[in-house]
Amino acid sequence: MLMFIVRRVLAGIVLLAVISIVTFGLLFLDSANIARRILGQNATDELVAQKSAELGLDRPLAVQYWDWLTSALTGDLGRSWFNGQLVSVSLSGRLSVSLSLVIGATLISAVLAIVLGVLAARRGGWVDALVQFISVIGFAIPGFLIALYLVLIFAINLHWFKATGYIPITDSFGGWLTSVTLPIVALSIGAIAAVAQQVRGSVIDAMSRDYVRTLRARGLSSGSVVYKHVLRNAGGPALAVLAVQFIGLLGGAVIVEQVFALPGMGQLTVTATTQGDIPVVMGVVIAFALIVLIVNLVIDLAQAALNPKVRLS
């Protein structure tokens, strides 16, 4: 079990290293022109050269990367080229907003998807047809469109929620709840649809297994068989889909944060992208990759907890 975790962590570190090299390479490849882009097309060559030297862009790419990496390992991701703020500081301030949304959406998706998926698999008939239909529609419509209409209906027309802005959970729990409810709903719908489909399929598959008949032949109630045995065996594939959906939710959060004007990672990314603020973009990419790797590790551990074959091999 320990070896399993160590192996996963090592694989994650390698992946993170490669992502950082590739991203750094792509972002800084054109380093000769970066200073000109910042200063504008009319800047003199001397000014551009001076700016390049100031930002350290005149050094070889490998040296620049090494520099970035050694600082990054101490938690220093450099400074924004535009407002001079430490990238690590901007990131940590915004992380809580984005994680509120994504973790909230993931939990809600998991719970609702299990309820809907099990319901569809056990009941069959029109319940199944309805769940399937809702899943298809929920899967097909992009999350940000749902977000737009939630704003239009619930914030602008009904005034139930504020259309924009974020209230930290530390200030007021109720306020935080009203500021994240609509974004979380918008994010969750697609994930619920995808995971519910998987839960439904895996539950139907697991229910047709011989051991389920044998367990019922032992006189166990069908509730106990479904919620203990069937769900545990169906959980693996559903978790795998949830992991994929989580990555999708991180991307979705970028747009949804824009719609609701929430000061999260997404907003930081969009601003940095439009400005060409490369240190910030680099920091954002690494932060996202790190979150994904941590979540994948958690999912792997959950898989191992569910499935003894994973744990023991």
Added chain:
Amino acid sequence: MTAIEVPTAVPTPAMKTSLMRRLVRRPVSLASLIFLILVVAIAVVGRWIAPFDPNVASLKLVLATPSAAHPLGADSAGRDVLSRLLAATQITLAAALVAVVTALVIGVISGLIAGYYRGWFDSVASWITSLVMALPGMVVLLAARTVLGPSVWLAMFIFGILLAPAYYRLVYAAVTGVRGELYVDAARVSGLSDLRIIGRHILSVVRAPIIIQSAIITGIAIAIQSGLEFLGLGDMSVPTWGGMLNDGFANIYKQPLLMVWPSLAIALTAIALTLLANGMRDVLERTTVVRRRRRRAVTTATGSIAAVTTSLSLSGGDLDALEDSAELPVIGDTIVHPDDERTGALDAAPILTISDLRVGYQQTQGEDIEVVHGVSLQIRKGEVHGLIGESGSGKTQTAFAVLGLLPRGGQVTAGSIDFEGTQLADASERAYAGIRGKRIGYIPQEPMSNLDPSFTIGYQLVEPLRAHLGLSKKEATDKALALLDRVGIPNPKRTFEAYPFEVSGGMAQRVLIAGAVSTDPDLIIADEPTTALDVTVQAEVLDLLRDLQRERQMAMLLVTHNFGVVADLCDRVTVMQQGLFIEQGPVRTILRSPSHAYTQSLLDAILDEGPARGPLITAGSAAVAAEGGRS
């Protein structure tokens, strides 16, 4: 690059027509298809049928409400919304196509190479796949835009690379599945080049799934592209659905209608693509399900007729065996032999009485299929009753009917099952409470698949003990360990803590037997308990069953297709053929002087010195022979 190039992803006409014909019969799929054709048509001609130049702004028309001249109104710059919507269709679709074609080319080619040749390319490609999937696509696109600028084409090209794993995995899985097949080996031996094998045998397998995947991916590409443009990160000089949405959202308070048109275009197209993909998958799965079930029916040929019936009902064809039996005249009574001195000594009180039992399977189309045609049987207390017959004769169905565990769609359609005064025919779950698993135990056929792989063996023994006998965890554990010891497991503690996949098949069957007898039932239903085991283990398990039965004085219904097992264990036996009981009586009588020709042929099949086996005697001719024999 225009939308007309779609056919690159479309398969050859022959395959398309068969899929298409079935597809257009489904109203939802047909509607989606018509809508998408319309969208593609607009993408091609939209620019020319637009009433105004989509880029000409008019100050007079800023945020104009719909009018006769401008049916959808005008945007924040005073440009005609309808014209922009028509023109945007082309760019949006073409950009999505860039992503799909990029993903298709990269994913399919690398999937083919990795799956077919394996080796280092396989490992590298799989690793890159996990790399690409470790980042949210939107973040990668934003990072790329920092360097590459706001080009929708470049963004969609990069997004295509990010989507390639979807095709890669599909093709890879299909290729690794197919490359081991005999016909691919045969093609290789016969000297076909790798390229032609891939083209002929492998691409044909993945073609349909690729089309389905493409529909889904097109939807995703449109969504992501619109998302980028909605963020204001797209190329604002060309009209796109996402760009229009951006303008609409910016003016959501002044003119909410502006947002409606592009979002309708995006949502309806995405829904149509998904519904079409789902329709195609359903149509395809319907055919593959039949194939898969048929194979399963063959592998479980030792007993379960359920697999056979479901496969037959879906395939529609080769119903011969069942239809024949359904059309047969009901053959009078089962030939019942009187007790001999041994069975006469048994307690005469019945524990289970089955009368005129019929089992049928509901069909979604057409009439129900009946698999057991009115059978009667009495098992006395402490009696071991054999139920013998060939595969598909309905013996397992009879056993499951008693347990109330018929597969989905199956039910008792007539007759009664009386278990010591409780009516179990088509009974509710409540009627079975306190009986199934408590007073009736069940030993399945295939030991490995009948233990839940996610729980330890001990847990699976303890759980029913606690539920039925109300034991504490400690008491139940002690009892389970004692049972494991009793069924001859050398190290009960270790097996108790093991998972099912950590023990051998023989051990697993002993565990299942221990589970079945753990609540001291009065009746055991054993469904071919030794069929799946090695010959040496079979004898040991039979010995164990006999010992346990004598020790606990349990009655047993032993389903088998082996007269050797019957001779070894049973007091009385019932011979079953094509859903009917044809002969019933004490084992010795039937072994020595079978009356029915079918029983005779079954016996001949196992007796070394018996005459050479003749052609299989069907129930019809057998009945004639039996009539002759009796007269």
